[in-house]
Amino acid sequence: MVNRFFRYVLTAGLMLAGACLFAPAYAAPAIDVSSARLGQHTDKTRFVLEMSAAPQYDVFLLAEPYRIVIDLPELNWRADEDAGRKKGLVENYRFGLFKKDTSRVVLDVGGPVKILRTVILPPSSGKPYRFFIDIQKTDEASFRKELAARRSQQKNTQVAIVAPEPPVNSRKYTIVVDAGHGGIDPGAIGKSGVYEKKITLGVAKRMHDILSKNKKYNVIMTRNDDTFLSLRERVAVGRHAGADLFVSIHADSISRPDFRGSTVYTLSENASDDEAAELAKSENKSDLIAGVDMSVQDDTVQGILIDLAQRETMNFSVKFAEMIIPEISKSGMKTRGRSHRFAGFRVLKAPDVPSVLVELGYLSNREDEKILKSGTGQQRLAQAIVNAIDRYFKTVDP
Ligand SMILES: [Zn+2]
Structure with missing residues (x-):
């Protein structure tokens, strides 16, 4: 009886799995990660991923701060987070979607390191495929040499920025809506655990939908799914589009739970106050979190901040x-x-596109978080910003 019951459950389960496998709309990433762990050995620190298949991968180093980046195909991450995380030479690590078809793991290492080996072992004694990377401490000069060597080997992985279609009516205003963070960079984390990247995308999508109804506007989203974009790429989207307005959407978190409300930021070489400077610093960290090489930057963005x-x-x-x-x-x-307020936000640095950054509210405040998480709250905020956009174009171009 029991046996027959289990056979039934098993058959039903298999049928369900089969249905999922053959359903054309079901496109799950092919490789599952079942475990991620760090191990400290006497002579090395080891990072291991257990996976359902052997992926292609690319490993490189980054300086300032010292990081190791592992790029893999899009993965289905089922691994538990490693408790405590800090082990040996690795102070922290994170993972997530970097761009379509690329998942990224970033290991923060406290100082110059050397990659001893990277290897994928085939399944054996009940274990699936295992990806290993072994690292060891090294000196600054050797690290720099290795970094340069790996950089020259690395294929150009920069995301191509596709110029948008020219607006049908040349008198249309082009508005770029930039949902802050995404993919491997979650942004701030709310009281309830909600990620800033989710809130920003929700509000940005709603803005897109409202704006698109107005024939005067040509609306471009820097991202419309959970992918990462570097700050430079976000700026480039606005510039390539010849945008009339760039609006970056964010929702901050702060150590003071009583702080709440929206703040709007514009670019300045001098921050209006310490809090604004601190915020710009933390928003500018996005590239660092995602393992973007900040030493190779577009001159227009990094160059002279203020010209005529x-x-x-x-x-x-x-x-x-x-x-x-x-x-x-x-x-x-x-x-x-x-x-x-104003400060040196890198995402606002297009010299020819009026740009603002809206911190919708504080995810560290219960009331703000409730509004930011709710559909009606997001819709109201999106509508409010769109109302301001309407007013703005009426004023600058009556
Ligand atoms: Zn943010």
């Missing part, structure tokens, strides 16, 4: 920023005391 063209652009950015705040107030969301 940019000064004019900044005037427009400020004008727009000041229109957002009253709209957000009307939406029911609180706004901060000085609700327009």
Whole structure:
């Protein structure tokens, strides 16, 4: 009886699995990661991934701060997070989607290291495929040499930025909506554990939908799924599109749980206050978190921050920023005391595109988080920013 019951469960389970396998819409990543762990040995630190198949991979080093990056195909991550994480030379590690078809693991190492070997072992004694990377401490000069060697080997993995279709009507305004963070970079983490990257995408998508209904607008999203984009790529999307406006959406978290409300930021070489400077520093960390090589940068972004063209652009950015705040107030969301502030946000550095960064609210505050997580809250905030966009274009181009 029991046996027959189990046979039934098993058959039903197999049928279900079969149905999933053959359903055309079901496109799960082919490789599962069942375990990820760090091990400290006397002469090396080892990082191991257990996987259902042997993937292609690419390993490289990054400096400032010292990191090891492992790029793999898109993975189905089922592994538990390694308790405590810090072990041997590895202080922390993270993983996630870096871009379509590429999952990335970033190991933060406290100093210069040398990669002793990377190897994939085939399944044996009940274990699946295992990817190993062994690392050892080294000196700065050897690290730099290895870094340069691996960089020259590495194929160009930069994401091509596709120029958008030219607007049908040349008098259309092009608006770039930038959902902050994504993929391997979760952004801030809320009281309930919600990720900033999810909130920003939710609001950005809603903005896209509202804006797209207006024939005057050509709307471009920097991302519309859970992928990572470097800050430079985000800026480039705006510049390539010849955008009239760039709006970056974020939701911060802070150690003070009583802090709440929206703040709008524009670019400046001098931060308006310590809090703004601190925030810019943390938002600029996005590339670092995702293992982007920050030593190779586009000159336009890294170069001169303020020139004449940019000064004019900044005037427009400020004008727009000041229109957002009253709209957000009307939406029911609180706004901060000085609700327009400025600092050196890298994502706002296009010299020719008026750009603002909206911190919708604090995920560290219970009330704010509730609004930010809810569909109605997101819709209201999206509508508020769109109202400001409408007002802005009426003012600058009546
Ligand atoms: Zn953010």
